[in-house]
Amino acid sequence: MEQVILIHGLPDKEEILDNIFPSPSNAHWFPWIQKQLTKKDILCQSLEMPKSYNPIYSEHKRVLDQMEISNETILVGHSCGGGFLLRYLSEHKELKPKKVILVAPWLDLEGYLKKLNPLSDYFDFEIDKTITNRTDLYCMYSTDDAKDILNSVEMIRKELPDIKMSVFTNKKHFTERHLKSKEFPELLELILS
Numbered sequence: 505m506e507q508v509i510l511i512h513g514l515p516d517k518e519e520i521l522d523n524i525f526p527s528p529s530n531a532h533w534f535p536w537i538q539k540q541l542t543k544k545d546i547l548c549q550s551l552e553m554p555k556s557y558n559p560i561y562s563e564h565k566r567v568l569d570q571m572e573i574s575n576e577t578i579l580v581g582h583s584c585g586g587g588f589l590l591r592y593l594s595e596h597k598e599l600k601p602k603k604v605i606l607v608a609p610w611l612d613l614e615g616y617l618k619k620l621n622p623l624s625d626y627f628d629f630e631i632d633k634t635i636t637n638r639t640d641l642y643c644m645y646s647t648d649d650a651k652d653i654l655n656s657v658e659m660i661r662k663e664l665p666d667i668k669m670s671v672f673t674n675k676k677h678f679t680e681r682h683l684k685s686k687e688f689p690e691l692l693e694l695i696l697s
Contacts, residue, residue, distance in 0.1 A: 527552055590629075
């Protein structure tokens with residue numbers, strides 16, 4: 505069955521605890537993408553990751569492990585969710601999803617998660633260089649995003665030279681505030697292409 509799985513990024517703890525903000529899986533463009541795909545009879549799951557403000561890889565892995573990933577599955581990860589997908593696919597070489605889209609992927613090259621939790625192993629992995637042999641891999645990023653994101657994108661491009669890049673100049677981190685909208689038509693187009 506054709507399906508799309510969306511994985512959110514790393515919210516601030518205040519966003520999780522404050523009732524003003526939606527849950528990460530319901531923030532930014534996630535509901536809009538899900539609605540557009542639902543209208544086209546494409547199953548779309550927006551996963552809610554536990555302790556997303558201080559993530560533990562094994563707990564996030566357990567959530568994605570519950571999904572059936574086939575050659576009809578499109579995986580979309582935003583920010584930390586994009587980095588998570590790279591690790592997950594690097595460790596699951598048997599998986600051959602139809603397409604993987606990394607939106608402003610983050611690999612925490614600066615060690616932010618280790619400062620939150622010295623035992624964090626969230627990004628302790630090596631990128632499997634055969635990922636692009638198993639799936640169509642895309643990276644969407646904006647040149648005006650934060651330096652840590654641009655550093656992550658550069659590392660990914662170096663490790664995976666066959667990745668397809670979609671470069672923007674004015675979308676920053678692809679959040680609702682940066683897009684000035686809850687809609688993200690460029691991502692929808694890439695999912696459907």
